Amino acid sequence: MIELTGVHKSFGTLDVLRGIDLTVAAGTVTVILGPSGSGKSTLLRSINHLEKVDRGLVRVDGELIGYRQAGGKLYELGEGQILGQRARIGFVFQNFNLFPHLTALENVAEAPISALRRNKTEVYELSRALLARVGLADKADAYPRQLSGGQQQRVAIARALALEPRLILFDEPTSALDPELVGEVLDVLRDLAAAGTTMIVVTHEIGFAREAADTVIFMDEGRIVEQGTPAQVLDHPRHERTRTFLSKVLN
Amino acid sequence: MVPARHPWRWAGTALVLVLLAQFGHGLATNPGWDWSTFAGYFLEKSVLQALLLTLELTVGGALLGFLGGVPLAAMRLSRNPVLQSVSWTYIWVFRSVPLIVQLLFWANLGYLYDRLQIGVPFGPGWSFSTSSLVSSFGAALLGLALHEAAFAGEIIRSGLLSVDQGQHEAAAALGLPRRRQFFRIVLPQAMRAILPNAANLLVNLLKSTSIVYVLAIGELFYQVQVIYGRNGRVVPLLMVATVWYVVLTALLSILQYYVERHFARGAVRTLPPTPFQRLRAAIRG
Numbered sequence: 001m002i003e004l005t006g007v008h009k010s011f012g013t014l015d016v017l018r019g020i021d022l023t024v025a026a027g028t029v030t031v032i033l034g035p036s037g038s039g040k041s042t043l044l045r046s047i048n049h050l051e052k053v054d055r056g057l058v059r060v061d062g063e064l065i066g067y068r069q070a071g072g073k074l075y076e077l078g079e080g081q082i083l084g085q086r087a088r089i090g091f092v093f094q095n096f097n098l099f100p101h102l103t104a105l106e107n108v109a110e111a112p113i114s115a116l117r118r119n120k121t122e123v124y125e126l127s128r129a130l131l132a133r134v135g136l137a138d139k140a141d142a143y144p145r146q147l148s149g150g151q152q153q154r155v156a157i158a159r160a161l162a163l164e165p166r167l168i169l170f171d172e173p174t175s176a177l178d179p180e181l182v183g184e185v186l187d188v189l190r191d192l193a194a195a196g197t198t199m200i201v202v203t204h205e206i207g208f209a210r211e212a213a214d215t216v217i218f219m220d221e222g223r224i225v226e227q228g229t230p231a232q233v234l235d236h237p238r239h240e241r242t243r244t245f246l247s248k249v250l251n
Numbered sequence: 252m253v254p255a256r257h258p259w260r261w262a263g264t265a266l267v268l269v270l271l272a273q274f275g276h277g278l279a280t281n282p283g284w285d286w287s288t289f290a291g292y293f294l295e296k297s298v299l300q301a302l303l304l305t306l307e308l309t310v311g312g313a314l315l316g317f318l319g320g321v322p323l324a325a326m327r328l329s330r331n332p333v334l335q336s337v338s339w340t341y342i343w344v345f346r347s348v349p350l351i352v353q354l355l356f357w358a359n360l361g362y363l364y365d366r367l368q369i370g371v372p373f374g375p376g377w378s379f380s381t382s383s384l385v386s387s388f389g390a391a392l393l394g395l396a397l398h399e400a401a402f403a404g405e406i407i408r409s410g411l412l413s414v415d416q417g418q419h420e421a422a423a424a425l426g427l428p429r430r431r432q433f434f435r436i437v438l439p440q441a442m443r444a445i446l447p448n449a450a451n452l453l454v455n456l457l458k459s460t461s462i463v464y465v466l467a468i469g470e471l472f473y474q475v476q477v478i479y480g481r482n483g484r485v486v487p488l489l490m491v492a493t494v495w496y497v498v499l500t501a502l503l504s505i506l507q508y509y510v511e512r513h514f515a516r517g518a519v520r521t522l523p524p525t526p527f528q529r530l531r532a533a534i535r536g
Contacts, residue, residue: 079429083426083427091425093421099421103517110425110427110435114431114435115425146520159425
């Protein structure tokens with residue numbers, strides 16, 4: 001379970017997150033919608049402490065992320081401990097960010113071997129299985145630049161899965177893809193959702209939100225404007241801003 | 252389809268070939284080059300010994316220089332303002348002082364500090380006489396290494412900066428340990444930008460060792476000067492040194508080609524064949 005309470009974040013004078021309270025149940029899919037600049041990505045990045053929040057708490061399965069609480073004060077964790085927490089939270093980037101000098105297989109196997117210190121042979125076996133799961137069994141030895149965008153993003157998803165994370169965060173996973181490649185990535189996301197993976201997805205794919213999400217959140221100007229089931233938020237939005245955004249995205 | 256004609260390309264080629272032929276003819280027939288003297292000294296024992304010293308200075312200077320460059324780059328990229336300024340100042344000073352001036356300073360270190368001491372700062376320690384600790388070879392090596400370190404630091408820093416921010420983020424998001432992030436993810440990618448500049452620096456260092464002659468160290472250039480001072484055959488002996496420098500640079504360039512190729516993995520879709528592979532393919536038809 002993921003719990004955010006009173007999360008604030010600003011870059012200089014720009015307030016990007018202005019008090020976010022959010023609870024995400026384990027095994028559910030949450031889709032975050034919103035215009036660009038509404039703080040969606042920052043919210044996602046603060047969940048695994050890629051962004052340090054200015055105020056508020058982030059908890060994953062009850063564990064405070066990035067800080068330790070003692071005697072009413074928060075102490076920032078050392079880098080090693082933060083890295084350890086991140087190793088249990090998957091993150092998929094808009095621009096894939098695969099390591100270009102490593103093969104697809106090496107990309108997937110890297111974190112389990114060096115962050116979780118697991119047995120190499122087992123990890124390579126697991127990594128091959130994960131590549132097969134995202135439909136890339138035959139691309140294990142290809143370098144990222146030899147793959148299409150959709151294939152690269154599927155390798156990135158396998159890389160996140162290799163850590164057997166409690167939660168996977170997706171930051172606009174299809175926004176950098178050619179339209180005809182979006183489908184293959186969304187198919188993988190749907191499979192993961194069906195398998196009960198806890199996922200938070202920032203996306204503009206309304207169709208995906210409608211069929212795969214348990215909860216849809218609409219954000220604007222650093223606040224959660226509206227949240228509910230896809231039917232509530234997408235078909236019967238209560239707020240004017242949600243309606244304006246949806247009408248723009250859907251047309 | 253008839254391909255376009257390029258008559259001026261042919262004319263240019265002919266001109267260049269004629270000039271080259273003239274130059275080659277001059278090399279062979281002008282008695283001033285004195286090729287027999289050149290041949291007599293090219294593999295002569297004292298020349299080879301001097302060549303070995305040149306190589307020692309180059310390898311030693313490069314190793315120490317890059318060893319010094321790594322912390323300099325790390326300090327300039329750190330968030331600590333003291334470390335940043337120290338590194339910046341070091342690089343500023345050592346890039347400013349001409350190598351030859353610096354070498355003369357080190358050779359005269361004993362004039363400034365006649366004893367050196369290792370121990371607790373401002374406290375007790377062991378002391379050595381400077382001239383016994385820093386020989387003229389030591390002074391030369393020290394000067395070259397300190398000079399190289401300033402440039403190597405900047406080359407390494409530029410390489411590290413060339414790695415995309417997304418790579419740092421991905422490595423951090425996967426929770427890779429700090430050292431692993433650097434050595435497995437960042438450094439191999441930085442090497443692509445570091446290598447061509449580092450090879451340039453190395454070739455430059457090889458030639459810069461000739462400046463060390465001011466300290467009367469018997470490296471290649473000093474040695475040929477000694478010989479032509481004796482027999483007066485200036486040009487052929489300068490050619491002995493020149494040809495050795497050219498040969499060593501050629502070897503370095505070949506090494507550079509293969510090392511760069513190693514780090515190009517994944518950067519291009521398919522690696523082009525090496526000249527050697529192309530030659531073999533051409534012979535096989």
